[in-house]
Amino acid sequence: MPVAKSEAISGEVTRDQWAAFFSEFSKRNRSRATRLETFGDLGAQEEERNLPFNGISVEESGTDAPRIEIMLGGASPGDERHLTHTIERAVHVFTKTAADGTDDALEIEDANGVKTLLRFDSLPELNR
Secondary structure (H helix, E strand, O other): OOOOOOOEEEEEOOHHHHHHHHHHHHHHHOOOEEEEEEEEOOEEEEEEEEEEEEEEEEEOOOOOOOEEEEEEEOOOOOOOOEEEEEEOOEEEEEEEEEOOOOEEEEEEEEOOOOEEEEEEOOOOOOOO
């Protein structure tokens, strides 16, 4: 049975695949407009909206590892808007992919149950 356009594919990325997955995810989604939110004890908190996606990486060693960094930044070298959001002691990574194969969102949960949601807005890609 074909997947309806409104349906999406979701799944967990296993920890041993994080580094490779983040590398490919970063390449596929570079410069897309984002929305970053966290969900924890204080409820939902919007961290930013419409910054272009620059990349995501994981550090497997050191204090509070694994640490995942989401890098967002200005659309041009002269644009000083930027944000690096760090998730310490990450335990789960979930991806949501649209029926057409594009990435819709990435959800990362830390050891305290705080969830970070990176969503891609429907704005066109920003020029670099």
